[in-house]
Amino acid sequence: MSDETKQSSCTAPEAEPAVTHTTLPIWLVAAFLILLFTSAWTFNERGGWFDAKVNQPFTSVGHVMAYQPRMNENPQIRLGKAVFTKACENCHDASGMGRQGTAPPLAGSDWVNAPKPDRIIRIPLYGLSGPITVSGKQYSFNLAMMELGSALSEQEVANVLTYIRQAWGNKAGPVSVEQVQAVKKEIGKRPNFTPEELQKVADR
Numbered sequence: 079m080s081d082e083t084k085q086s087s088c089t090a091p092e093a094e095p096a097v098t099h100t101t102l103p104i105w106l107v108a109a110f111l112i113l114l115f116t117s118a119w120t121f122n123e124r125g126g127w128f129d130a131k132v133n134q135p136f137t138s139v140g141h142v143m144a145y146q147p148r149m150n151e152n153p154q155i156r157l158g159k160a161v162f163t164k165a166c167e168n169c170h171d172a173s174g175m176g177r178q179g180t181a182p183p184l185a186g187s188d189w190v191n192a193p194k195p196d197r198i199i200r201i202p203l204y205g206l207s208g209p210i211t212v213s214g215k216q217y218s219f220n221l222a223m224m225e226l227g228s229a230l231s232e233q234e235v236a237n238v239l240t241y242i243r244q245a246w247g248n249k250a251g252p253v254s255v256e257q258v259q260a261v262k263k264e265i266g267k268r269p270n271f272t273p274e275e276l277q278k279v280a281d282r
């Protein structure tokens with residue numbers, strides 16, 4: 079038994095595998111280089127340089143920040159724009175410039191940019207008809223602006239008025255749902271206003 083053990087431990091180790099040199103196929107080298115190049119390129123373009131805040135499809139911190147909601151941007155403006163597209167754009171145009179023979183401009187309008195919104199709140203709530211002067215220019219339309227107060231919620235009226243007071247370079251303050259409710263409560267039901275009647279509403 080001890081003989082046997084001795085014998086096996088003395089067996090010569092197996093020959094090491096011979097190192098054979100094979101040439102690397104050129105296509106493999108080329109494929110590797112292409113892979114290296116494209117990964118470096120991809121990393122450079124969209125890797126965000128290991129910044130934990132940056133993930134695809136963003137490429138840099140600046141890119142990510144550009145898509146963050148602005149803390150100081152009133153959400154009424156975004157919501158109001160949607161109301162405008164649905165309820166006002168057909169006549170006043172997406173540019174706010176109005177349409178000839180259909181509606182006057184809201185962009186730069188002295189009605190829209192009045193310090194307080196008490197007059198323009200009445201316009202969508204009750205409608206408007208009769209000759210009108212907007213920023214010194216006289217208009218006369220065949221069709222009135224109909225009331226939209228029954229088609230839009232009080233919040234939607236507040237949002238769309240906030241939007242038109244800030245869009246296209248207009249720079250007037252926001253309109254709250256409470257302001258719209260107050261006007262509705264004060265007036266109740268009534269037919270269209272005329273611009274002349276609205277002029278008498280104190281711009282408070």
Ligand code: HEC
Pocket residue numbers: 162165166167168169170180181182183184187188189190198201202206207208209210212217218219221222223224226238239242272273
């Ligand atoms: C059917 C077309 C029509 C639609 C839709 C319409 N308007 Fe008007 N709008 C008019 C007309 C016409 C006048 C001028 C009324 C007049 O002649 O007295 C006017 C006047 C105005 C004015 C005052 C004048 C000015 O140029 O500043 C405001 C403000 C206004 N509209 C806002 C709106 C808002 C907000 C909406 C959507 C909620 C809207 N309008 C939807 C036709 C329209």
